[in-house]
Amino acid sequence: MQKHIVVIGAGPAGLESSANLSNLGFRVTLVEKEEVTGGHLNKWHALFPSLASGKHTIEAIVKGLNPGIKIQTATKVTGIEAVNDYFTVSGHNGWQEKADAVVLTTGFQLFDSHRKEEYGYGIYENVITSADLEKQFASGKEFVNRQGKKPERVGFVHCVGSRDEKVNNLHCSKVCCITAVKQAIEVKQMIPEADVFCFYMDLRMFGRHYEELYKQAQEKYNIQFIRGRLSESTEDKDGNIIVKVEDTLLGKPLRIKVGLLVLMAGMEFPPATKALTNMLGLKNVSDGFIQPLDEVLHSNLTEIPGVFIAGTCSGPKSVSDTMADARSAALAVAEYLK
Amino acid sequence: MEKKVKNFGYSVTRDRQIDFDANNHDVGKIVALAEPTLHLCISCGTCSATCTASQFTEFSLRQVILLVRRGETKGLLKEVSKCMLCGKCQLVCPRNVSTRNLIIQISRALCNHEVSGSAMLKP
Amino acid sequence: MTFDLFVLPFFFGLIFLTVVLVQKYSRWIAMMDSSDRVKAGMALFSVNLLKSIKEVVLESLLHRKMFKRNPLLGYMHMSFALGWLLLIILGNLESRVYSGGHINPPYYPIFLKFFIHDKRVLPFELFTLPGFFRFIMDFILLFVLSGLVLALFKRTRSKWFGLKKTTQHNSFDKWAITSLWLIFPMRLLAESFTAGLYQGGGFLTNTLGSIFDAILPLQYLAYPAWWAYSTMLGIFFVTLPWSRFMHIPTEIVLIFLRNAGIEQGKYPGSFSEIELSSCPRCGVCIDVCQMNEVDKTSSTAVYLIRSLRDQQPDKQLNANCMMCGRCLQACPVGIDTLGLRVGARSVDNKSIAMDFSYLKKQPFVGEETGIVYFAGCMGHLTPGVKRAIVQIFNHAKIDFTFLDEDGSICCGRPLKLAGLREAASKLVSENTRMIKNTGAQLLVTSCPICLKTFNNDYQLEGMKVMHHSVYIDKLVTEGKLALRPEELKAVYHDPCELGRGSGIYEQPRNVLKQIAEVADVAEEQENSLCCGGSIGELAMDFTQRNIIRDNALKILCESKPDLLVTACPLCKKTYDSANCIKVKDIAEVVAANLVSVKHQPKTTEMVEQG
Ligand code: SF4
Ligand code: SF4
Numbered sequence A: 001m002q003k004h005i006v007v008i009g010a011g012p013a014g015l016e017s018s019a020n021l022s023n024l025g026f027r028v029t030l031v032e033k034e035e036v037t038g039g040h041l042n043k044w045h046a047l048f049p050s051l052a053s054g055k056h057t058i059e060a061i062v063k064g065l066n067p068g069i070k071i072q073t074a075t076k077v078t079g080i081e082a083v084n085d086y087f088t089v090s091g092h093n094g095w096q097e098k099a100d101a102v103v104l105t106t107g108f109q110l111f112d113s114h115r116k117e118e119y120g121y122g123i124y125e126n127v128i129t130s131a132d133l134e135k136q137f138a139s140g141k142e143f144v145n146r147q148g149k150k151p152e153r154v155g156f157v158h159c160v161g162s163r164d165e166k167v168n169n170l171h172c173s174k175v176c177c178i179t180a181v182k183q184a185i186e187v188k189q190m191i192p193e194a195d196v197f198c199f200y201m202d203l204r205m206f207g208r209h210y211e212e213l214y215k216q217a218q219e220k221y222n223i224q225f226i227r228g229r230l231s232e233s234t235e236d237k238d239g240n241i242i243v244k245v246e247d248t249l250l251g252k253p254l255r256i257k258v259g260l261l262v263l264m265a266g267m268e269f270p271p272a273t274k275a276l277t278n279m280l281g282l283k284n285v286s287d288g289f290i291q292p293l294d295e296v297l298h299s300n301l302t303e304i305p306g307v308f309i310a311g312t313c314s315g316p317k318s319v320s321d322t323m324a325d326a327r328s329a330a331l332a333v334a335e336y337l338k
Numbered sequence B: 001m002e003k004k005v006k007n008f009g010y011s012v013t014r015d016r017q018i019d020f021d022a023n024n025h026d027v028g029k030i031v032a033l034a035e036p037t038l039h040l041c042i043s044c045g046t047c048s049a050t051c052t053a054s055q056f057t058e059f060s061l062r063q064v065i066l067l068v069r070r071g072e073t074k075g076l077l078k079e080v081s082k083c084m085l086c087g088k089c090q091l092v093c094p095r096n097v098s099t100r101n102l103i104i105q106i107s108r109a110l111c112n113h114e115v116s117g118s119a120m121l122k123p
Numbered sequence C: 001m002t003f004d005l006f007v008l009p010f011f012f013g014l015i016f017l018t019v020v021l022v023q024k025y026s027r028w029i030a031m032m033d034s035s036d037r038v039k040a041g042m043a044l045f046s047v048n049l050l051k052s053i054k055e056v057v058l059e060s061l062l063h064r065k066m067f068k069r070n071p072l073l074g075y076m077h078m079s080f081a082l083g084w085l086l087l088i089i090l091g092n093l094e095s096r097v098y099s100g101g102h103i104n105p106p107y108y109p110i111f112l113k114f115f116i117h118d119k120r121v122l123p124f125e126l127f128t129l130p131g132f133f134r135f136i137m138d139f140i141l142l143f144v145l146s147g148l149v150l151a152l153f154k155r156t157r158s159k160w161f162g163l164k165k166t167t168q169h170n171s172f173d174k175w176a177i178t179s180l181w182l183i184f185p186m187r188l189l190a191e192s193f194t195a196g197l198y199q200g201g202g203f204l205t206n207t208l209g210s211i212f213d214a215i216l217p218l219q220y221l222a223y224p225a226w227w228a229y230s231t232m233l234g235i236f237f238v239t240l241p242w243s244r245f246m247h248i249p250t251e252i253v254l255i256f257l258r259n260a261g262i263e264q265g266k267y268p269g270s271f272s273e274i275e276l277s278s279c280p281r282c283g284v285c286i287d288v289c290q291m292n293e294v295d296k297t298s299s300t301a302v303y304l305i306r307s308l309r310d311q312q313p314d315k316q317l318n319a320n321c322m323m324c325g326r327c328l329q330a331c332p333v334g335i336d337t338l339g340l341r342v343g344a345r346s347v348d349n350k351s352i353a354m355d356f357s358y359l360k361k362q363p364f365v366g367e368e369t370g371i372v373y374f375a376g377c378m379g380h381l382t383p384g385v386k387r388a389i390v391q392i393f394n395h396a397k398i399d400f401t402f403l404d405e406d407g408s409i410c411c412g413r414p415l416k417l418a419g420l421r422e423a424a425s426k427l428v429s430e431n432t433r434m435i436k437n438t439g440a441q442l443l444v445t446s447c448p449i450c451l452k453t454f455n456n457d458y459q460l461e462g463m464k465v466m467h468h469s470v471y472i473d474k475l476v477t478e479g480k481l482a483l484r485p486e487e488l489k490a491v492y493h494d495p496c497e498l499g500r501g502s503g504i505y506e507q508p509r510n511v512l513k514q515i516a517e518v519a520d521v522a523e524e525q526e527n528s529l530c531c532g533g534s535i536g537e538l539a540m541d542f543t544q545r546n547i548i549r550d551n552a553l554k555i556l557c558e559s560k561p562d563l564l565v566t567a568c569p570l571c572k573k574t575y576d577s578a579n580c581i582k583v584k585d586i587a588e589v590v591a592a593n594l595v596s597v598k599h600q601p602k603t604t605e606m607v608e609q610g
């Protein structure tokens, strides 16, 4: 009999592992809580480092899907139960399936920047997040701040909600450094006369071509990188944001006025998924993300046989890393069901 | 055999360097014992950006922490004496460094040190 | 016969105790500031004395506050204190009956039943003087013994007494308490044995005496029992000055000095020493202290006091305290536990000299104004609160100046709490100068820490200082602000410095009640918990702070509210960091629900509608 696999979460990881599993000859059901597949990528205008369109990327993945894959959208998974040698997966709307294996591709949630009150998100109009900025890019409208003016200066704040124990997130979200560089370049392309600043603690340019993008930001776009973490921001009468950091390389406090401040919100493990993993008895580690059986040897396996993980549910990843992880998860499932 | 020569004029000016080996690391050890979060600082500068005292004077908690860790304790007592213990730094530090206790411990260690000048002292 | 060798342990113990007490008291008087000495002297001849006597009776004898806390605990303490005092007083009177009014040696009344064997059988015994005394003395002894039984139970069943944890005692305490506990059973035995042999006891000792007589060779046992009784008294007196029971003679002095208006002042000083000796180590302050939650019971007030009294100060112990004031609130003796902690810290940190000479005097620019707003250091990290205040002021059309819009210097309270009083006073005078420059009549602040020190340590000459919650309440009452109710269940957290620190409980609640349904919290108002973010705590790490925070949140959120409201930027940030419930400052809740004043139904309309 054809083995059946339920993949939970239809972001890039879910789509890609479903495609691979289907190609390997399994029956696949892909469950997604939203109306549409694609996850966060739908809302992402362009991907680093190539500036490829998020939407096109998703379309390309979806195009590769085998028509045999059953896609169950608008279904929140509310229960997974291990019964003998299979799992019963059920959704909030009464949907239920039996599965021989389950792949969790539940992804991340964006850090809620309201939680850094001193940064002023939700308080000062011209403090926005990286996600807001992508939306603005995607809208194709003219690039203006909330007062309808072209900002003369734009600031990017790295590590918002990441590497910050005050919000219980010690981990690095990996992608926001390069995203800031990418977005800084895009801003510069839209308003060449604007000055763009990145406030960072460390620039983590770990991926291929990331360093090149960083160099391009310096060389071609004259983006300034200031090593200092934002302590707090205030607003002046005209709605400009006054940023307070220490220029740590000079050892002096620095105050700078920007017309728009972009917070590079990090990745968090979603509480809704936490309920699911608790139900399964999966151990999350202190950073909240799901712990694989072995981080080196079995990065797609969990301590429960038949439950697999791929993508950002097991820690922050770039889209390309997520895709690779999804493929390797498909192989791990095939190995298990052999 | 290489000849030992004194100075042709090329030698580095020693006072510019942090002479890690010659520096006294006792203060750092004492402070770390009393407040282990000394080692957690990543020099992000959030504390010194928000610092009440730093608005008025050249004082940076971030630098103070580094100087203690490098054993550069000369003149440091004067620096820490500028802190108002207001606690803003503690509220913003992403590494949960116990900054206020750090300042107290650094001051205590430096005071004891400057008074007696001796090696390992009780925290 | 008015003397026997066995009285000697008691007698020497008493002389020893008297000498030690005289020496201690003289030292305290000598150490006192001369102004305090004058105050104390004057108080001796004023109504203050009556006040003190009343307080001594109510608290030291009747243990009123203990009763309120837990009736069983109160009864236990009362039976010892009141019972023993009555035994002494009535014993004295009884001895006069037999000595024809002569003044007797001090041991005589204590051991009266040894010296006097009144074998008379009296008709209507209770209505004769000796008969009355026989009865009443036995009755009081029974009263004390009932307290003793409770004290024994308290060892193992402290929960009955409202205590989860009881004080761990040192060796002096153990000697003292053992002898104390044995005094009354020994007295019972000695008197019963003697009554068994010669009659002359009351309902208790006579009855017991005849029972004992039937089974024991009392002629051999009575005399040793008197020795044991005397010895226990002797041991108790000798150990008393170094044990917690020193509180008995000291507490009375403390009450007197306090009523004379004397405050803690310098540390160490005679007042602080008297306070240290006044603590009976009742342990009431242990359970209320949140240090228990992070295994720092050893930092609670009772152990602070003991370590200081024993001159074994411990820097870590002194530093680990949130200065929340819960112990101060609970202490039945009214010891200024916070002041003592600050004092101890001032000794620990005395080598630290802060230098704020860099604060160059800036010329005052700005206009004089009627009302100034001061956000405070912490307030700058909660821009939501700042914005709300500005909205509220503007909505009520109140002209004001934002004093520290561009930042400020610290109010000095954190330094003071760390024991660095001198450094704090420098900031106080700097701030005072700047605040006075504004010429304002009213200073509104968002920070309860600032509020407390502005009110207590600043001389602002006629300028009123208010927390924003109080000011908002005033505006609402005066009809200058109108609020719109919301479908919302909220709980209110009393910030330590605003509630216990400044006595402000009602105003923020009044305001909040106009907007939301305010649910009760198990520990609120005077008993409110500390959020864990305290600036008074010097050394606790964040893991522990978070435990305290989470436990407090658990209690606050018991009724599953939609919103947690507080009135302190530090509390707000602390609770917010847990990310488990929406947290807002009272000012933010108000700013989100402002309606124009004329839209609000007038009071008369409301009456008509209602
Ligand atoms: S990737 Fe960069 S911005 Fe993102 S959390 Fe890591 S260091 Fe911070
Ligand atoms: S406590 Fe001291 S170092 Fe920290 S912010 Fe205040 S003044 Fe600066």
Ligand code: SF4
Binding pocket: B040, B041, B042, B043, B044, B045, B046, B047, B048, B061, B062, B065, B089, B092, B093, B094, B095, B096, B097, B099
């Ligand atoms: S905020 Fe914390 S981690 Fe950053 S420099 Fe200051 S002490 Fe170090």
Ligand code: SF4
Binding pocket: C278, C279, C280, C281, C282, C283, C284, C285, C286, C301, C302, C305, C330, C331, C332, C333, C334, C335, C337
């Ligand atoms: S400080 Fe007060 S509450 Fe605590 S043990 Fe002493 S008397 Fe009791």
Ligand code: SF4
Binding pocket: C288, C289, C290, C291, C299, C300, C301, C320, C321, C322, C323, C324, C325, C326, C327, C328, C337, C338
């Ligand atoms: S002030 Fe608070 S933390 Fe400190 S000892 Fe008293 S109850 Fe405990």
